[in-house]
Amino acid sequence: MAQAWTLTARPVGLPKLADFSLVDIALPPLEDGLVHVRNLWLSVDPYMRGRMNDAKSYAQPYMLNQPMVGGAVGEVVESRATGFAVGDLVLHSWGWRDEVVAAAGSFAKLPSLDVPEQRFLGHLGMPGMTAYFGVLEVASAKAGDVLFVSAAAGAVGSAVVQIAKIKGLTVIGSAGGAQKCAVVRELGADAVIDYQAEGSLDDKLAAAAPDGIDIYFDNLGGAHLDAALGAAKDNARFAMCGMIETYNDQNPPGLRNMMRIVRARIRMQGFIIFDYNHRLGEFHAQMGRWMAEGRIQSTETLRHGLDQTPAAFLELFSGGNSGKMLVKL
Amino acid sequence: MAQAWTLTARPVGLPKLADFSLVDIALPPLEDGLVHVRNLWLSVDPYMRGRMNDAKSYAQPYMLNQPMVGGAVGEVVESRATGFAVGDLVLHSWGWRDEVVAAAGSFAKLPSLDVPEQRFLGHLGMPGMTAYFGVLEVASAKAGDVLFVSAAAGAVGSAVVQIAKIKGLTVIGSAGGAQKCAVVRELGADAVIDYQAEGSLDDKLAAAAPDGIDIYFDNLGGAHLDAALGAAKDNARFAMCGMIETYNDQNPPGLRNMMRIVRARIRMQGFIIFDYNHRLGEFHAQMGRWMAEGRIQSTETLRHGLDQTPAAFLELFSGGNSGKMLVKL
Numbered sequence: 010m011a012q013a014w015t016l017t018a019r020p021v022g023l024p025k026l027a028d029f030s031l032v033d034i035a036l037p038p039l040e041d042g043l044v045h046v047r048n049l050w051l052s053v054d055p056y057m058r059g060r061m062n063d064a065k066s067y068a069q070p071y072m073l074n075q076p077m078v079g080g081a082v083g084e085v086v087e088s089r090a091t092g093f094a095v096g097d098l099v100l101h102s103w104g105w106r107d108e109v110v111a112a113a114g115s116f117a118k119l120p121s122l123d124v125p126e127q128r129f130l131g132h133l134g135m136p137g138m139t140a141y142f143g144v145l146e147v148a149s150a151k152a153g154d155v156l157f158v159s160a161a162a163g164a165v166g167s168a169v170v171q172i173a174k175i176k177g178l179t180v181i182g183s184a185g186g187a188q189k190c191a192v193v194r195e196l197g198a199d200a201v202i203d204y205q206a207e208g209s210l211d212d213k214l215a216a217a218a219p220d221g222i223d224i225y226f227d228n229l230g231g232a233h234l235d236a237a238l239g240a241a242k243d244n245a246r247f248a249m250c251g252m253i254e255t256y257n258d259q260n261p262p263g264l265r266n267m268m269r270i271v272r273a274r275i276r277m278q279g280f281i282i283f284d285y286n287h288r289l290g291e292f293h294a295q296m297g298r299w300m301a302e303g304r305i306q307s308t309e310t311l312r313h314g315l316d317q318t319p320a321a322f323l324e325l326f327s328g329g330n331s332g333k334m335l336v337k338l
Numbered sequence: 339m340a341q342a343w344t345l346t347a348r349p350v351g352l353p354k355l356a357d358f359s360l361v362d363i364a365l366p367p368l369e370d371g372l373v374h375v376r377n378l379w380l381s382v383d384p385y386m387r388g389r390m391n392d393a394k395s396y397a398q399p400y401m402l403n404q405p406m407v408g409g410a411v412g413e414v415v416e417s418r419a420t421g422f423a424v425g426d427l428v429l430h431s432w433g434w435r436d437e438v439v440a441a442a443g444s445f446a447k448l449p450s451l452d453v454p455e456q457r458f459l460g461h462l463g464m465p466g467m468t469a470y471f472g473v474l475e476v477a478s479a480k481a482g483d484v485l486f487v488s489a490a491a492g493a494v495g496s497a498v499v500q501i502a503k504i505k506g507l508t509v510i511g512s513a514g515g516a517q518k519c520a521v522v523r524e525l526g527a528d529a530v531i532d533y534q535a536e537g538s539l540d541d542k543l544a545a546a547a548p549d550g551i552d553i554y555f556d557n558l559g560g561a562h563l564d565a566a567l568g569a570a571k572d573n574a575r576f577a578m579c580g581m582i583e584t585y586n587d588q589n590p591p592g593l594r595n596m597m598r599i600v601r602a603r604i605r606m607q608g609f610i611i612f613d614y615n616h617r618l619g620e621f622h623a624q625m626g627r628w629m630a631e632g633r634i635q636s637t638e639t640l641r642h643g644l645d646q647t648p649a650a651f652l653e654l655f656s657g658g659n660s661g662k663m664l665v666k667l
Binding site: 059230249250251252261262263264265267268269270271272273274275276277278279280281284 | 388559578579580581590591592593594596597598599600601602603604605606607608609610613
């Protein structure tokens with residue numbers, strides 16, 4: 010019997026394991042045009058938190074007591090659709106489950122790039138695209154700019170650091186703890202801030218960027234955003250994609266440096282990577298080339314087994330992952 | 339003896355009268371190249387609060403115990419500079435004083451537009467320019483957009499309302515109290531919100547803009563900014579020029595809707611009108627034409643006498659003015 014995780018209650022604040030339930034699901038019969046896929050890798054991503062609310066957002070809220078949708082990579086085990094053969098590896102959004110039978114149009118065959126298939130959930134997938142278009146388009150990065158990125162050891166942040174270095178920027182990455190900071194340094198960051206170490210984030214950022222920053226790539230919001238506002242040079246660009254710190258917070262704290270948006274003429278631009286889906290080909294070609302050349306390194310944190318999926322998701326909010334968090338089935 | 343107001347202490351929070359002192363000043367002898375001007379109108383503007391801090395900003399901090407600089411309109415009473423004759427009306431930045439002797443280069447003769455001279459401190463001056471470039475450039479306004487502006491009865495807001503209506507936008511203005519709301523309605527706003535009346539700002543804005551807003555022109559920050567974030571349509575543009583509510587606040591409150599920057603892909607752009615000084619001619623021509631056609635109405639709140647200047651300035655933060663606050667000498 011196939012199984013899937015459902016959302017059984019809309020979390021208030023930080024989600025808990027009891028908000029999810031692993032249930033048996035009946036797969037529909039394999040009719041013409043359908044494909045049967047066994048999942049190999051499931052993605053857990055911070056943005057999923059937003060979909061757990063019943064609120065206006067870019068994606069529909071999750072339906073209660075229905076299988077949780079989300080990114081996954083699987084292998085075709087049966088096919089009654091042209092273009093899909095047994096053994097094909099596919100990317101899809103059917104989410105937290107071990108098997109799925111669905112219309113061929115909801116699966117995309119992985120491009121033939123010489124990389125492990127789970128990269129299509131990481132640096133060649135949504136997090137990598139977020140970094141790529143966030144740095145190059147949203148933040149209008151150019152050689153010589155000083156870029157500050159929070160959660161620099163994470164799935165998005167680790168790509169931001171490396172893409173920015175390839176493009177000739179000076180990069181300051183923030184991460185929590187000595188181990189993650191070592192990862193960020195290894196990725197090529199010019200300066201690393203351990204935000205869990207003693208001292209204020211403002212002081213650490215001022216020491217790392219004495220002349221200020223041109224770009225802030227925000228994955229966290231909160232104190233990091235406030236420090237970045239304080240350190241922004243005139244005409245700085247803020248690429249806003251995350252604010253994960255405030256996802257679970259009903260009453261986020263005030264930003265002391267909010268007025269600097271005006272005084273430093275900051276451009277703060279929110280973005281959703283799905284808006285760049287039409288440029289997926291360009292992204293795959295460029296990122297695939299950098300990976301083949303060894304210029305982009307990928308780190309992963311793995312959890313094993315479908316039953317570990319909600320726990321892996323919750324770890325995103327306690328900093329449990331370095332690089333892309335994945336569930337291997 | 340000429341007199342000028344000086345800043346005697348850097349205010350913490352809301353400034354108070356005791357932070358200012360009216361002192362006698364000696365005017366320098368009228369040497370070659372100098373002009374002697376008697377002031378007619380002094381401007382008090384919210385941005386002056388920022389310059390009272392000893393902090394990084396777009397303008398130099400005010401020096402303690404020196405005459406307060408700022409916009410003023412005066413009349414030439416003596417001249418030893420070519421191009422300036424007795425009786426000429428001039429705009430300058432020598433600020434809160436009755437007379438000044440200074441280099442000709444620090445005075446600009448008023449353009450020959452058929453308007454009262456004090457307009458060059460209001461709708462034909464810095465507040466009008468802020469509205470003009472804020473709406474048309476920073477917010478990329480286009481016909482059909484729904485625009486929300488806070489402090490809509492103020493010097494900047496009253497110009498925002500009228501420029502947006504000329505350009506074919508739907509305009510929602512917020513102001514405090516029935517009297518100011520009547521002013522905003524008179525200026526042509528499609529809907530007016532009295533933020534001092536009972537009920538939440540969120541509810542009032544939702545009622546006025548059931549489909550959301552495309553543009554928010556921020557003069558206040560705080561609760562207005564938060565409500566605008568909540569009501570923003572996808573790809574909304576926020577022109578950030580004010581946040582006057584938070585000028586005096588050391589610990590501004592958190593914004594509940596900050597995450598909507600990401601989810602609605604909001605572009606929040608800070609701007610300083612001095613950056614548009616090179617387009618002053620274009621602004622004077624267009625705004626002057628609209629005024630001559632009777633399409634831009636100007637309201638003013640007057641205080642009389644040099645001694646009233648700091649009190650007039652403080653009234654900006656308690657909502658004492660409708661339209662442009664001026665001191666008439």
